[in-house]
Amino acid sequence: MEAHAIPHLREIVVFLMTAGIAVPLLHHLRISPVLGYLIIGGIVGPYGLGLFATDFPWLEYAVITDLKGVQALAELGVIFLLFMIGLELSLDRLWAMRKLVFGLGSLQILITATVIGLVAREFGNTPGASVVLGACLALSSTAIVMQLLVERRELASPLGRSSFSILLMQDLAVVPILFIVGVLGAKTGGDLGMSLAMALGKAAAVIVAIYLGGRLILRPMLSMVTRSGNAEMFMAATLLTIVVASSITGATGLSMALGAFLAGLLLAETEFRHQIEVDIEPFKGLLLGLFFMSVGMGIDYRVVADAFGWIVASVIGLFVIKSVITAGLCIAFGLPRHTSLEAGLLLGQGGEFAFVVVGLAMSLGLIPTDVAQFMLIVTGMTMVVTPLVASTASRLSSRLTSASTQQTEEGNLESLGPIQGHVLIAGFGRIGRLLARTLDADNIPYVALDTSAKHVADARADGLPVFFGNASRLELLRRANAENASMLVLTMDNPNAVEHVVEVVRAEWPQLPVLARARDARHAARLLALGATEVVPETLEASLQLAGRVLSLTGAPEDVVHRRLELQRGQELNSLKAAE
CATH class of the missing domain: 1.20.1530.20 (Na+/H+ antiporter like fold)
Structure with a gap:
């Protein structure tokens, strides 16, 4: 056989x-x-x-x-x-x-x-x-x-x-x-x-x-x-x-x-x-x-070497033409400048469909073979350099946003007026944004601060009350009406920054409730010692959620699972406070 x-x-x-x-x-x-x-x-x-x-x-x-x-x-x-x-x-x-x-x-x-x-x-x-x-x-x-x-x-x-x-x-x-x-x-x-x-x-x-x-x-x-x-x-x-x-x-x-x-x-x-x-x-x-x-x-680098100058010029030219047009149109459609610039550069390459169209056009005699091969190499090279261009575009976008946002957002905080009873969020990354969506669902007002100009600009593009600034600056917190806030929630992922904000806020507004995200039990203990009202250790909550799923899958009633988790959470947090 x-x-x-x-x-x-x-x-x-x-x-x-x-x-x-x-x-x-x-x-x-x-x-x-x-x-x-x-x-x-x-x-x-x-x-x-x-x-x-x-x-x-x-x-x-x-x-x-x-x-x-x-x-x-x-x-x-x-x-x-x-x-x-x-x-x-x-x-x-x-x-x-x-x-x-x-x-x-x-x-x-x-x-x-x-x-x-x-x-x-x-x-x-x-x-x-x-x-x-x-x-x-x-x-x-x-x-x-x-x-x-x-x-x-x-x-x-x-x-x-x-x-x-x-x-x-x-x-x-x-x-x-x-x-x-x-x-x-x-x-x-x-x-x-x-x-x-x-x-x-x-x-x-x-x-x-x-x-x-x-x-x-x-x-x-x-x-x-x-x-x-x-x-x-x-x-x-x-x-x-x-x-x-x-x-x-x-x-x-x-x-x-x-x-x-x-x-x-x-x-x-x-x-x-x-x-x-x-x-x-x-x-x-x-x-x-x-x-x-x-x-x-699919890229023949021998041809690239033979026509290096023309290929480099064509790659740069294609990126420039497409990026300028795309970025200009994005701005015309109301997108922020930093987003428009990044979108233009991100979409500046040729696409996989060019290989199909150019190949078909060459077989039909519309495009000479040497021109078709040259354009296919240019298209392939633009695709190869796209990850590098995208990385550069992201950095340019962040710098552009920082230059404009830092000058305007603190002034915009003054337009908030005498807002009261709001939740003040410091940090608008993944956790801060999820918290904001939850508050929006229950119509609870909030104001958020973040030191990432990109996070701020993206949030502002969605119409969210997010402003650029460092939450450890008292002047910025006053403009955000921290003294009239219902609470301050710290969601930053930098442990040292969270501790510094707790220290500053507790010295200025002892009565303001401060809820802080903690990396682990040791970090949570430090925050409690500095005066945080409540802490949420990431490792503790992940463990409790996993334990809750295990209990549910073993057949425990939902109310029993809820009581068990609350009891366990209280015991763990009390042990942290007692240790301090």
């Missing part, structure tokens, strides 16, 4: 070694996983160590030379990423973003495509080639940008919402761009406007059909599968949903990633979303890493 080798086995082994060993090592060195995959892809790819595989046969076991096979698998990474993004959204939230999606997103594509097309025309390209280059380079990399936002936990921030809105509109623009390339390549006459309108109508019909069909089929299907109690069947049903939705949009000329996004939106409305998130996350991460590696593998 003839034995058959597993297809792409060598490539799979090299990739798993990269994901399991090399990328964690780079992450330990504080290098972004995205950048790590891009760099390693270039090293183990056909234009890296693969060039020496003929002279050193043993290298064949450590390099990837079948780039087409890798790219086919890598597309799945983008599909799973868009599915996870859709799973985290809701239709209501998406509808609330319609102004940014259809307004900001459409203008970004149209203006950017026009400017890049005119530049391409000035460099001697034909009108058809200029249109194609302008249209495809106006789009950015959904995979890289969204992964960076997820890593930085900024998907729900103003930066994340505006960037995602633009990227979503760019995915919707895939249909008309492909249609235009086909028309230009066929050189046919006829009513172009009518044909384009029909293509867009077809796309809208497909999206509506997927949505309505999914609403009718998905929940009953998943309910039936879960009743079987078989986890493998549930996973298979989830993967089937993603594949079917992606295949339908792909077969009708839409982006396959868009179909996965729609599948995620549909499943987000079901009670199965959290289980699906847990099941799919490992697949998404690995396949997305494979996509980033394939981008790094």
